[in-house]
Amino acid sequence: MVACGLDFGTSNTTLGITTADGPALIALEGSSVTIPSAIFYTPNGAPPAVGRAAIRSYVDGNNGRLMRSLKSVLGSSLINESTAIGRGRVSFRDVISQYVDIIKKQAEATSGVEIDAVVHGRPVHFVDSDPDGDRKAEEALEAIAQEVGFKHISFQYEPIAAALDYERQVNHEEVALIADIGGGTSDFSIVRLGPERRHKADRIDDILANDGIRIGGTDFDHYLSIGTAMPLLGFGTGMKRAGLPVPGGYYHDLATWSAINRLYESGVMRQLHEVRREAQHPELIERLIHVVEEHGGHRLAIDIEAAKIALSDEPQVQVLLDWIESGLAMNVDRTVLVDKTRGLADKIAARIGDCLRDAGLGPNAIDAVFLTGGSTRLAHVHAAILGTVPDARVVDGDTFGSVGTGLTIDAATRYGVVAA
The missing domain is CATH 3.30.420.40 (ATPase, nucleotide binding domain)
Known part of the structure; x- marks a missing residue:
């Protein structure tokens, strides 16, 4: 076999x-x-x-x-x-x-x-x-x-x-916190490990706690996109009718990897043309229409994801969006990424705290924290995780x-x- x-x-x-x-x-x-x-x-x-x-x-x-x-x-x-x-x-x-x-x-x-x-x-x-x-x-x-x-x-x-x-x-032998921050979820385990344990077929007694939360890299993409790119397409602007905002659902779908294809369903383009007619800033809605017409939602998401990854190493990146409109671009600072996604990092840290309580352990009982998953490279996520177990040895x-x-x-x- x-x-x-x-x-x-x-x-x-x-x-x-x-x-x-x-x-x-x-x-x-x-x-x-x-x-x-x-x-x-x-x-x-x-x-x-x-x-x-x-x-x-x-x-x-x-x-x-x-x-x-x-x-x-x-x-x-x-x-x-x-x-x-x-x-x-x-x-x-x-x-x-x-x-x-x-x-x-x-x-x-x-x-x-x-x-x-x-x-x-x-x-x-x-x-x-x-x-x-x-x-x-x-x-x-x-x-x-x-x-x-x-x-x-x-x-x-x-x-x-x-x-x-x-x-x-x-x-x-040691007690380790395993933090896996993937694309869709953040998952944690507190496990007793050691050379004498690794060959055991049944490790159930070595698992002290498991927990997780449905927050991952794609959520960071979403919040960064909503906070930076989507306003360039009309998000947050108003309709001609006083007090009525441009419908936000289109933008949230466009900023969500798994929901982008909803915008390509029949009837959506007709709705967007109606929004443009009644919008205070129709030129911004025209950009949104262009993205949808060209089936460019994933291209925009790829641009945002690339910016997020680059901000792990650089303080600022430029995102070229001239495929949407000639000369269109935006500069994104790392501080903007942190500001837009700080709440996600805080929720990750809070769930680690829950995991420690489930294990009946205090932060100082963790010998090592093992980090895996792409979003552990984001500085503020890394810091949020380590803040829960400040004395632990860090293993990437x-x-x-x-x-x-x-x-x-x-x-x-x-x-x-x-x-x-």
Whole structure:
């Protein structure tokens, strides 16, 4: 039997198998072991492209439909909705199924082995404060795994998987806080780790607490977009009728990766032209109409995401938006990013506090904090996490690979697999 660890993430995906040298992530796109969770459909019915190829097809202006942040629809009402692809429609559930199927086939082609079993990563909570929605999300992901050909399917919390990866470098027993700030969720585990524990098949007694919150990198994108780009398209301006604002729903959909395609549904363009006629600043609404007409929502989201990432290292970045209107650009300061998303960082820190209370531990009982996930690179998020456990040793994991590696370790333990 060959088993894999599959980290199907909101922003990126990895898949690993056990080799003679230990757990290894498989190259899924060229030489890269990390592939964006994106799929691009063409209206002519050709097989969809995934990953960087999907994003490239979209950015190059090819006719078709890009979809990203696929995992975000799990546990939401969107999972049962469909979107227009060419002259037909496809459900979001089927989109996820096609994406996972392509990833599985690519991994098998690269590794030269048929993969029978999977340990799927999952957030601690797909949906906050909704056990029924959480259960349905896992059930949907399990059914999809069966559809694409996995014969044995199990799940592991993503922060526990990251802990298994970190444990390989631990040379003495310690209590660690694992913080995984992914694209869609922030997940935390407090785990007792050590060289004498790492070979135990059952680690339930070593898990002191698990918690999570549905806040991730895409939420930071959303708040940054709403605060910077959307006012350039008319957000926050008024209608000619006194006291009536321009409807905000269009902008919130445009700033939300998983909701962008709603703007391309029939009837929306007619509504936007009506808004333009009655708006105090029709020239701004004209920019919004141009973005929607050109199916440029994901392009704008990519620009905002790139700005957010750049602000991890630079105090200010310029975002060129001349594809919307000649000469249009905006400068974004790191202070703006912090101001617009400070509340998200505070909620992440508060949930870590809940996790510590669930474990019955004070901040000084944590020996190390292990960080993984792209949004841990944001300075104010990093500081918010460390502020909850100020005396802990800080260990930066593989930003995008720790969870997938840990899931692969778990797969080898669960299924007793022989190295591929």
